[in-house]
Amino acid sequence: xxxxxxxxxxxxxxxxxxxxxxxxxxxxxxxxxxxxxxxxxxxxxxxxxxxxxxxxxxxxxxxxxxxxxxxxxxxxxxxxxxxxxxxxxxxxxxxxxxxxxxxxxxxxxxxxxxxxxxxxxxxxxxxxxxxxxxxxxxxxxxxxxxxxxxxxxxxxxxxxxxxxxxxxxxxxxxxxxxxxxxxxxxxxxxxxxxxxxxxxxxxxxxxxxxxxxxxxxxxxxxxxxxxxxxxxxxxxxxxxxxxxxxxxxxxxxxxxxxxxxxxxxxxxxxxxxxxxxxxxxxxxxxxxxxxxxxxxxxxxxxxxxxxxxxxxxxxxxxxxxxxxxxxxxxxxxxxxxxxxxxxxxxxxxxxxxxxxxxxxxxxxxxxxxxxxxxxxxxxxxxxxxxxxxxxxxxxxxxxxxxxxxxxxxxxxxxxxxxxxxxx
Amino acid sequence: xxxxxxxxxxxxxxxxxxxxxxxxxxxxxxxxxxxxxxxxxxxxxxxxxxxxxxxxxxxxxxxxxxxxxxxxxxxxxxxxxxxxxxxxxxxxxxxxxxxxxxxxxxxxxxxxxxxxxxxxxxxxxxxxxxxxxxxxxxxxxxxxxxxxxxxxxxxxxxxxxxxxxxxxxxxxxxxxxxxxxxxxxxxxxxxxxxxxxxxxxxxxxxxxxxxxxxxxxxxxxxxxxxxxxxxxxxxxxxxxxxxxxxxxxxxxxxxxxxxxxxxxxxxxxxxxxxxxxxxxxxxxxxxxxxxxxxxxxxxxxxxxxxxxxxxxxxxxxxxxxxxxxxxxxxxxxxxxxxxxxxxxxxxxxxxxxxxxxxxxxxxxxxxxxxxxxxxxxxxxxxxxxxxxxxxxxxxxxxxxxxxxxxxxxxxxxxxxxxxxxxx
Numbered sequence: 001x002x003x004x005x006x007x008x009x010x011x012x013x014x015x016x017x018x019x020x021x022x023x024x025x026x027x028x029x030x031x032x033x034x035x036x037x038x039x040x041x042x043x044x045x046x047x048x049x050x051x052x053x054x055x056x057x058x059x060x061x062x063x064x065x066x067x068x069x070x071x072x073x074x075x076x077x078x079x080x081x082x083x084x085x086x087x088x089x090x091x092x093x094x095x096x097x098x099x100x101x102x103x104x105x106x107x108x109x110x111x112x113x114x115x116x117x118x119x120x121x122x123x124x125x126x127x128x129x130x131x132x133x134x135x136x137x138x139x140x141x142x143x144x145x146x147x148x149x150x151x152x153x154x155x156x157x158x159x160x161x162x163x164x165x166x167x168x169x170x171x172x173x174x175x176x177x178x179x180x181x182x183x184x185x186x187x188x189x190x191x192x193x194x195x196x197x198x199x200x201x202x203x204x205x206x207x208x209x210x211x212x213x214x215x216x217x218x219x220x221x222x223x224x225x226x227x228x229x230x231x232x233x234x235x236x237x238x239x240x241x242x243x244x245x246x247x248x249x250x251x252x253x254x255x256x257x258x259x260x261x262x263x264x265x266x267x268x269x270x271x272x273x274x275x276x277x278x279x280x281x282x283x284x285x286x287x288x289x290x291x292x293x294x295x296x297x298x299x300x301x302x303x304x305x306x307x308x309x310x311x312x313x314x315x316x317x318x319x320x321x322x323x324x325x326x327x328x329x330x331x332x333x334x335x336x337x338x339x340x341x342x343x344x345x346x347x348x349x350x351x352x353x354x355x356x357x358x359x360x361x362x363x364x365x366x367x368x369x370x371x372x373x374x375x376x377x378x379x380x381x382x383x384x385x386x387x388x389x390x391x392x393x394x395x396x397x398x399x400x401x402x403x404x405x406x407x408x409x410x411x412x413x414x415x416x417x418x419x420x421x422x423x
Numbered sequence: 424x425x426x427x428x429x430x431x432x433x434x435x436x437x438x439x440x441x442x443x444x445x446x447x448x449x450x451x452x453x454x455x456x457x458x459x460x461x462x463x464x465x466x467x468x469x470x471x472x473x474x475x476x477x478x479x480x481x482x483x484x485x486x487x488x489x490x491x492x493x494x495x496x497x498x499x500x501x502x503x504x505x506x507x508x509x510x511x512x513x514x515x516x517x518x519x520x521x522x523x524x525x526x527x528x529x530x531x532x533x534x535x536x537x538x539x540x541x542x543x544x545x546x547x548x549x550x551x552x553x554x555x556x557x558x559x560x561x562x563x564x565x566x567x568x569x570x571x572x573x574x575x576x577x578x579x580x581x582x583x584x585x586x587x588x589x590x591x592x593x594x595x596x597x598x599x600x601x602x603x604x605x606x607x608x609x610x611x612x613x614x615x616x617x618x619x620x621x622x623x624x625x626x627x628x629x630x631x632x633x634x635x636x637x638x639x640x641x642x643x644x645x646x647x648x649x650x651x652x653x654x655x656x657x658x659x660x661x662x663x664x665x666x667x668x669x670x671x672x673x674x675x676x677x678x679x680x681x682x683x684x685x686x687x688x689x690x691x692x693x694x695x696x697x698x699x700x701x702x703x704x705x706x707x708x709x710x711x712x713x714x715x716x717x718x719x720x721x722x723x724x725x726x727x728x729x730x731x732x733x734x735x736x737x738x739x740x741x742x743x744x745x746x747x748x749x750x751x752x753x754x755x756x757x758x759x760x761x762x763x764x765x766x767x768x769x770x771x772x773x774x775x776x777x778x779x780x781x782x783x784x785x786x787x788x789x790x791x792x793x794x795x796x797x798x799x800x801x802x803x804x805x806x807x808x809x810x811x812x813x814x815x816x817x818x819x820x821x822x823x824x825x826x827x828x829x830x831x832x833x834x835x836x837x838x839x840x841x842x843x844x845x846x
Binding site for chain 2: 004005006007008009010012013014015016017019020021023024035036037038040041042043044045046047048049051052067068069071072077079089090092093094099101103104109111113123131133134136138139141142145149240241244245246247248296297298328329330331334343344347348351352354355357359360361362364365366376379380382
């Protein structure tokens with residue numbers, strides 16, 4: 001064929017079995033930690049109406065960062081860029097029936113139209129975990145404890161990763177006390193979100209551009225340096241609760257410069273970072289969103305949650321040499337085909353093995369040399385190979401080759417079943 | 424709020440925890456059967472270039488049936504309408520490194536822009552399972568055996584479902600023997616695919632429209648009625664192999680009117696049907712596709728597979744009253760909060776329980792009556808509730824309420840851990 005091979009779409013990933021097994025490992029860790037805290041798994045569609053994420057004025061800005069398409073009624077659909085709005089929609093649609101607190105998690109795909117780079121693609125997976133109902137510091141502490149427990153579970157230590165926590169409403173109170181007007185709150189949050197990417201001079205310049213005075217800029221800078229959490233009433237309660245989670249508290253610090261990008265966060269916000277800074281941005285983030293269900297048209301149900309993505313976490317695990325050494329699960333045994341005359345006996349034996357639950361591959365190409373079949377088993381890490389030649393077929397026996405120990409033994413079918421069922 | 428609540432996109436589904444648990448049950452069954460036959464799990468992107476599915480001439484027709492979008496270079500992307508081409512692409516891209524046979528499966532999302540109806544939505548899940556490499560009847564038999572084993576596994580009997588198998592190349596040979604030209608092959612397949620939806624007269628009329636003679640139409644109709652598989656050389660070998668799969672053969676019949684929609688099938692094709700005909704179309708289908716990897720620009724690697732979707736299977740299970748009665752997994756225990764003074768002890772105990780792996784929910788809203796907390800545990804099927812009042816906190820004890828037996832006992836923390844770890 002001279003035709004060019006069709007490629008995958010830029011920024012998407014193929015998961016060959018050896019890649020899939022790693023993603024599944026991460027998913028199972030997320031499931032385990034979620035279940036440990038009593039969260040139940042849910043899922044939603046991967047396409048949503050754009051109105052779930054943006055109002056009329058912000059639609060255009062959003063459309064630049066996401067994948068959009070049109071339905072036949074000319075409504076704009078979006079490949080979901082994040083999972084929290086879908087969660088809010090599900091809750092809002094059944095808010096009368098659902099019993100609070102609502103503790104749900106999911107692991108699903110999202111898309112963003114950004115430049116692909118290390119730890120960031122256009123198609124990614126996120127673990128979305130939220131508790132809805134309680135508007136308490138204890139609820140915020142629980143989500144942070146889940147983040148810490150997850151780090152422990154995947155083998156990342158407080159020497160390697162840190163969760164930096166802030167309180168937007170405490171910041172809002174502080175700027176009000178400086179005499180800064182309310183309408184500067186969101187612009188200032190956006191500037192703070194960029195603080196670590198620019199110099200102190202550039203940062204100050206951005207503040208001055210917002211019309212802040214020398215004194216206000218000075219006081220703001222002092223505020224950002226003050227990491228005494230006891231001054232922040234809500235967060236000090238969050239941290240008091242976290243003190244009770246043994247082995248978790250070390251993962252978490254108060255950091256007044258954490259802002260987060262999403263508009264819907266109302267109070268606690270946090271970001272996880274790797275301490276070497278190798279990733280050059282946060283690993284993931286989360287926070288409290290008390291008005292989100294109301295914003296999309298439902299009742300107001302306060303909540304808090306986070307959404308770790310698979311790509312940055314895998315990058316950091318790789319960086320610290322902590323990716324697990326796992327291979328895709330293989331069959332326990334390969335039943336070979338000796339020749340055409342014994343083919344049907346081989347088929348029968350493979351079926352018998354499966355009928356008692358033994359994972360079995362059957363060679364389905366008669367006429368291929370045994371040597372090639374053995375090589376295949378070896379390459380796929382199948383530990384046992386079963387050979388049935390004409391003599392064995394007559395005696396209702398099989399030869400079992402143990403590829404690890406390089407031994408070879410004859411068994412009856414019953415003996416074979418007993419032996420392999422324990423593997 | 425007066426704002427209208429944002430809805431989900433038409434033809435998509437929300438999976439609340441009680442829905443998700445059913446989908447996950449189906450997925451785990453598919454995983455189990457796949458592993459039993461030695462297949463390994465993989466995954467691919469959910470957006471692909473349209474050229475993976477269509478050439479220049481068929482692009483427009485395809486675009487009517489699928490969700491398309493444009494990237495910023497004006498290339499057309501498609502939300503994948505089926506999973507087999509993605510599979511073929513993954514194999515073709517690494518055909519030099521991959522050791523054959525390639526036995527892979529996945530469970531993933533697909534989208535089609537069709538009218539939503541019973542057992543059919545615009546967003547669905549499919550179990551894609553294929554073996555690539557062997558061009559043998561035994562390989563075809565294996566895929567059919569997997570389909571039968573899957574039916575057994577989910578509790579559908581040969582009285583309820585049937586897999587109808589045909590051979591496209593046998594049909595092609597037959598029409599050639601009737602003197603019908605090669606270029607009529609695909610048009611005739613499309614007509615046959617509609618045979619059961621039209622009357623005999625309408626069917627004959629469609630054949631006449633293709634320029635067939637009275638005699639050719641008569642002989643074709645006789646061919647469709649002849650279910651003697653021994654006349655079809657390839658299929659008779661497939662069925663001989665299937666005879667060796669105990670308990671599977673009853674699910675499978677030869678049926679010369681099965682055609683399947685996709686162009687890429689080259690030989691064996693099959694469709695699973697529910698015997699009551701309640702669904703009014705096939706449950707799922709599959710077949711042999713020997714040229715697909717070459718069509719998309721890779722080496723020719725013959726293969727066979729199938730792609731059962733979640734929605735029709737769930738419909739048929741419902742129809743036969745065989746949906747499993749399962750609920751989402753809940754925590755083993757709810758740790759309540761008695762009042763502000765005991766809050767921290769409750770936090771500590773919840774953390775201790777989790778540290779030994781006991782799934783534990785913590786009540787995170789101090790100041791709520793115990794009665795409401797108990798009601799919550801009951802509604803979420805949490806079997807045990809832990810109460811720590813001021814006296815218990817002092818004595819380092821807890822009261823354990825067993826919600827099923829309505830009993831209540833005091834324990835030390837160690838006793839509690841020992842008791843709940845076995846649950």
